[in-house]
Amino acid sequence: MTDSARTPTLTPDILIFGGGIAGLWLINRLRERGYQCLLLETGTLGGAQTLASQGIIHGGLKYALGGGLSSESEAIAGMPDRWRAAIDGRDKVDLSGLRVLADTQNLWSTGSVASRMTSFFASKMLRGRIEKLKRDQFPSALANPRFKGQVYRLDDLVVDTESLLRVLVAPVRDRLLRFDPGRDHLEWGDDGLRAARINGVRIEPRLTVLAAGEGNAALLADAQKSRLFPREAAQSRPLKMVLVKHRLGHRLYAHCVGASNKPRLTVTTHELPDGDLVWYLGGELAEKGVERSDEQQIAAARAELDALFPWLDFGDARFAILDVARAEPRQHGLAKPDNAYARRDRDLIITWPTKLTLAPDLGDRVDALVDEHGLTPGAPLGEVPEALPRAPVGQPQWYRSFGEHG
Numbered sequence: 001m002t003d004s005a006r007t008p009t010l011t012p013d014i015l016i017f018g019g020g021i022a023g024l025w026l027i028n029r030l031r032e033r034g035y036q037c038l039l040l041e042t043g044t045l046g047g048a049q050t051l052a053s054q055g056i057i058h059g060g061l062k063y064a065l066g067g068g069l070s071s072e073s074e075a076i077a078g079m080p081d082r083w084r085a086a087i088d089g090r091d092k093v094d095l096s097g098l099r100v101l102a103d104t105q106n107l108w109s110t111g112s113v114a115s116r117m118t119s120f121f122a123s124k125m126l127r128g129r130i131e132k133l134k135r136d137q138f139p140s141a142l143a144n145p146r147f148k149g150q151v152y153r154l155d156d157l158v159v160d161t162e163s164l165l166r167v168l169v170a171p172v173r174d175r176l177l178r179f180d181p182g183r184d185h186l187e188w189g190d191d192g193l194r195a196a197r198i199n200g201v202r203i204e205p206r207l208t209v210l211a212a213g214e215g216n217a218a219l220l221a222d223a224q225k226s227r228l229f230p231r232e233a234a235q236s237r238p239l240k241m242v243l244v245k246h247r248l249g250h251r252l253y254a255h256c257v258g259a260s261n262k263p264r265l266t267v268t269t270h271e272l273p274d275g276d277l278v279w280y281l282g283g284e285l286a287e288k289g290v291e292r293s294d295e296q297q298i299a300a301a302r303a304e305l306d307a308l309f310p311w312l313d314f315g316d317a318r319f320a321i322l323d324v325a326r327a328e329p330r331q332h333g334l335a336k337p338d339n340a341y342a343r344r345d346r347d348l349i350i351t352w353p354t355k356l357t358l359a360p361d362l363g364d365r366v367d368a369l370v371d372e373h374g375l376t377p378g379a380p381l382g383e384v385p386e387a388l389p390r391a392p393v394g395q396p397q398w399y400r401s402f403g404e405h406g
């Protein structure tokens with residue numbers, strides 16, 4: 001008797017590796033198109049980059065700070081509207097019920113760079129996408145007479161990543177399976193993944209999608225042993241993020257523009273169940289922070305908050321650090337990729353969204369690759385056997401750093 005004759009076997013159309021935004025977006029989208037899909041997750045759903053992200057759905061303007069719009073800025077300009085359509089139930093992935101933390105985002109300049117900003121934002125290309133605010137429209141954290149800079153409103157939104165996970169997981173809950181590389185086994189063939197053996201159940205997909213973030217590198221290395229994707233490679237760009245739990249009450253969703261062409265500081269605000277707020281700090285602080293120890297990074301964050309908000313007292317605040325890397329396709333000189341990334345080699349697709357924002361773009365690209373492959377929806381899978389353990393859902397970083405009860 002052959003192995004497959006003895007073993008319960010499922011034959012989905014598509015098997016997806018990774019349950020972050022990429023995998024979850026794709027399984028929802030492909031299911032809508034009638035495909036029978038299963039998803040394998042080694043850790044917790046969302047628990048790597050997705051729940052560590054700041055949840056900013058941006059149109060690329062922050063990349064234009066250098067003075068001109070790059071191709072990246074142009075490519076993602078339509079994304080906030082795509083997300084708004086999905087939240088209204090008008091896109092191919094239904095995000096109705098998603099909690100939006102902020103409908104728009106702010107961008108502020110300190111006094112010294114204000115004049116460069118004024119001429120830049122007045123440029124024709126940016127008209128309609130950015131608006132200069134009057135003092136009485138400033139976010140409360142900047143509404144202080146000692147603040148001397150300028151504040152702008154961007155057409156970006158900020159979403160609650162915990163609610164994003166909930167909305168994407170619910171329709172496909174029984175299709176999201178736990179993959180334990182210590183117990184389970186993958187069998188590669190000349191055209192792609194031949195089978196995954198998960199807790200004694202054999203899964204034989206017709207097409208496989210790698211959407212495992214940092215985990216793509218190891219999966220790709222295995223696939224390359226079967227001479228798939230010979231030229232593909234992954235890259236990681238590390239960050240040292242800072243979380244600040246405080247009782248100051250200000251909700252801020254904003255980039256601070258410094259002297260360079262990158263945001264000096266990016267702040268998003270998240271609420272703990274005890275009502276305390278967490279300011280989640282990214283931007284240059286997090287990029288440069290990878291050279292610092294945790295203690296040095298906390299000291300740098302305190303100094304930055306004191307410099308930018310001298311009227312706020314962070315003396316009682318609690319600080320925490322998150323080391324996390326952004327996983328992407330390899331680019332020349334660690335440059336940022338311009339778009340979502342998806343490529344196909346025979347029965348295998350490899351993807352990196354490269355940004356949360358670009359999930360709809362990733363969906364479009366994978367749709368096109370599935371069409372090009374010629375895959376048509378197969379027979380319904382039916383009940384997924386109990387023997388296949390379901391993947392647990394991850395927690396947002398602010399709960400992990402400060403406990404769910406603050």
Ligand SMILES: Cc1cc2nc3c(=O)[nH]c(=O)nc-3n(C[C@H](O)[C@H](O)[C@H](O)COP(=O)(O)OP(=O)(O)OC[C@H]3O[C@@H](n4cnc5c(N)ncnc54)[C@H](O)[C@@H]3O)c2cc1C
Binds near residue numbers: 018049219
């Ligand atoms: C600190 C930080 C802040 C960010 N902020 C923003 C932002 O504000 N806006 C924005 O647009 N983008 C942001 N990004 C980028 C964005 O978060 C990522 O591009 C996006 O979440 C990547 O999603 P993903 O699904 O590819 O990866 P992940 O979310 O990392 O998911 C990959 C999943 O695959 C699983 N996995 C790993 N190996 C395997 C395997 N062998 N088999 C099965 N599963 C596996 C992992 O456990 C994980 O759950 C941020 C990134 C970081 C790190």
